[in-house]
Amino acid sequence: MQGIAEKLEWIQLSLGYFLPELLLCVSVIFLLLASLFSKAKERATDAFALTFFIGAFVLSLLQYSEVSSTIPLFSGMLQLNNFSTHLKILIDLAAILTVLLSYSQKERKGEYYALIATATLGAHLLVMSSNLVMAFLALELISLPSYALAAFGFQKKSMEAALKYFLFGSVASAIMLYGMSMLYGQTLTLDFASSTFRQAIFDNQNYFLVISVCFVLVGFLFKMSSAPVHPWAPDVYEASTTPVVAFFSVVPKLAGLGILIHFIQALNLGGYSSIRWYVIISLIAILTLIIGNFAALLQKNPKRMMAYSSIAQSGFLLIGAITLNEQGIAVMLYYATAFLLANYLVFWYIAYFEEQTVVEIADYAGVGKTQPFASIMLLIGLISLTGLPPTAGFMAKLFIFSSLWTAYEDSQAIIYMMLFVVGLLNTVVSLFFYLKIPYQAFLKAESRTLTIKKSILVNLFGIIVVIMLLVLFFMPSSLMGWLNRINFAL
Amino acid sequence: MPIQPLYILSALLLSIGLVIVIVKRNAIMVLMGIELMLNAANINLIAFNQKTPQTLDGQVFSLFVMIIAVCEAAIGLAIILQVYRHYKTSVPDEVTELKG
Numbered sequence: 001m002q003g004i005a006e007k008l009e010w011i012q013l014s015l016g017y018f019l020p021e022l023l024l025c026v027s028v029i030f031l032l033l034a035s036l037f038s039k040a041k042e043r044a045t046d047a048f049a050l051t052f053f054i055g056a057f058v059l060s061l062l063q064y065s066e067v068s069s070t071i072p073l074f075s076g077m078l079q080l081n082n083f084s085t086h087l088k089i090l091i092d093l094a095a096i097l098t099v100l101l102s103y104s105q106k107e108r109k110g111e112y113y114a115l116i117a118t119a120t121l122g123a124h125l126l127v128m129s130s131n132l133v134m135a136f137l138a139l140e141l142i143s144l145p146s147y148a149l150a151a152f153g154f155q156k157k158s159m160e161a162a163l164k165y166f167l168f169g170s171v172a173s174a175i176m177l178y179g180m181s182m183l184y185g186q187t188l189t190l191d192f193a194s195s196t197f198r199q200a201i202f203d204n205q206n207y208f209l210v211i212s213v214c215f216v217l218v219g220f221l222f223k224m225s226s227a228p229v230h231p232w233a234p235d236v237y238e239a240s241t242t243p244v245v246a247f248f249s250v251v252p253k254l255a256g257l258g259i260l261i262h263f264i265q266a267l268n269l270g271g272y273s274s275i276r277w278y279v280i281i282s283l284i285a286i287l288t289l290i291i292g293n294f295a296a297l298l299q300k301n302p303k304r305m306m307a308y309s310s311i312a313q314s315g316f317l318l319i320g321a322i323t324l325n326e327q328g329i330a331v332m333l334y335y336a337t338a339f340l341l342a343n344y345l346v347f348w349y350i351a352y353f354e355e356q357t358v359v360e361i362a363d364y365a366g367v368g369k370t371q372p373f374a375s376i377m378l379l380i381g382l383i384s385l386t387g388l389p390p391t392a393g394f395m396a397k398l399f400i401f402s403s404l405w406t407a408y409e410d411s412q413a414i415i416y417m418m419l420f421v422v423g424l425l426n427t428v429v430s431l432f433f434y435l436k437i438p439y440q441a442f443l444k445a446e447s448r449t450l451t452i453k454k455s456i457l458v459n460l461f462g463i464i465v466v467i468m469l470l471v472l473f474f475m476p477s478s479l480m481g482w483l484n485r486i487n488f489a490l
Numbered sequence: 491m492p493i494q495p496l497y498i499l500s501a502l503l504l505s506i507g508l509v510i511v512i513v514k515r516n517a518i519m520v521l522m523g524i525e526l527m528l529n530a531a532n533i534n535l536i537a538f539n540q541k542t543p544q545t546l547d548g549q550v551f552s553l554f555v556m557i558i559a560v561c562e563a564a565i566g567l568a569i570i571l572q573v574y575r576h577y578k579t580s581v582p583d584e585v586t587e588l589k590g
């Protein structure tokens with residue numbers, strides 16, 4: 001009976017810190033029920049979904065100012081700290097933007113938003129989880145709705161994309177689960193934030209541990225669409241609807257990154273680990289950067305190109321994850337924020353042009369003359385993803401590379417130098433494919449006349465995001481000051 | 491009961507599952523291979539739990555895995571059904587509208 005009383009007390013204490021997730025749980029149920037009772041009222045469902053996500057966003061923001069140190073929740077299943085709270089804020093922001101982006105889509109019923117809310121809830125739980133059971137469940141809570149969302153185009157090719165995503169995804173999660181079971185065998189605990197786990201890791205520094213951790217990383221890297229488990233991304237991105245693609249390119253990536261950093265932080269034993277995990281992560285980052293950027297050069301479809309771009313971006317995010325100190329984490333979160341905004345800006349205008357039947361990159365020929373405003377907005381988004389001034393992407397890349405350089409100077413590890421060189425080289429390479437669309441738009445002659453739809457809402461959103469990107473360039477301290485409050489110690 | 495043979499059994503099951511996933515052409519057979527891999531992990535979890543019988547972490551984990559496996563199979567079969575409706579086949583190799 002003692003045990004039950006203790007558990008109940010845990011739940012009672014934890015619920016106060018669990019409000020954003022509770023709201024998302026309610027929203028899943030509510031959106032499903034709303035779709036049962038009110039048929040064909042799509043505007044109403046949009047409004048409900050938007051309200052719920054804004055609510056979760058505000059609750060996460062409040063949590064950020066409320067939480068100062070790491071708080072364990074639900075008998076150590078979850079851990080709340082400012083690092084995970086910032087990722088949660090970004091995830092909610094992405095969910096809000098996805099709802100706004102879905103505004104012009106045909107297939108948006110209650111189930112659609114319920115699936116998005118479920119995946120968002122999974123992402124929330126994944127960035128907070130400090131237990132292997134919780135990590136597995138949260139990861140599947142992102143995966144399962146994602147498989148269904150990939151099929152939401154209801155076309156022939158979106159079914160194919162969903163099948164590929166599903167087969168790759170379930171094999172990745174099965175391998176991850178096997179890795180978790182091996183890790184459990186060595187440590188005899190599932191709580192990877194506990195001292196028992198760290199002691200066991202310290203006692204078992206052998207190749208078996210490396211193999212099991214690599215198995216576990218397969219699952220996390222799959223969510224980040226990072227090499228060598230990236231091949232699902234291009235097909236899924238090409239065939240799914242644009243809002244869903246934008247959602248896939250941000251939410252599972254940030255969630256996977258959050259759990260990856262927590263996990264590696266636990267394995268790193270505060271630097272006392274004799275296995276150098278940063279070498280493994282660096283090699284993955286180098287591979288991801290090279291595959292993402294070079295494969296993107298060959299693409300003819302903008303969404304497929306953005307798939308490889310998002311693979312490459314996850315390589316840059318991994319660079320932020322390598323240093324594992326407070327400065328590196330803050331920089332990584334800055335990069336994630338800039339990436340999220342620029343990525344949504346690009347997808348917003350890809351969706352805008354898609355409505356005018358501009359589907360392939362070659363179709364963009366001449367749109368810069370007929371629709372200069374939209375083309376310039378798209379250009380700014382792409383420039384920010386490349387990392388050129390005057391956009392937030394430049395500051396983000398600058399911060400990432402300077403933190404990597406500092407790490408190199410501190411440790412003199414040759415792998416950091418290699419990563420630095422590969423990263424810089426790939427930034428140059430990325431310029432070639434990111435500027436493919438603007439090249440077509442501004443320098444080629446128009447091949448056909450398009451029916452232009454006036455859309456004030458789209459451009460209003462574009463202006464807001466561009467202003468945010470510029471503000472983050474001219475006043476990076478506005479966000480860095482906020483991020484420096486992150487107290488990153490496990 | 492000695493638990494060492496169980497590790498070998500689970501490793502074998504994982505390998506068989508992986509081979510099925512790679513070799514078999516029908517999506518439903520691939521799904522069965524995935525189930526085998528998940529159950530290999532389940533055997534591991536339950537076997538390792540014998541080292542610390544006072545806690546039930548591993549056994550509870552394996553219960554969750556079973557539930558997730560069911561959900562995954564449900565979604566997977568739904569997707570395979572949709573693919574069959576559009577392509578008149580459930581062999582992933584023949585479903586090649588997207589290049590890559």
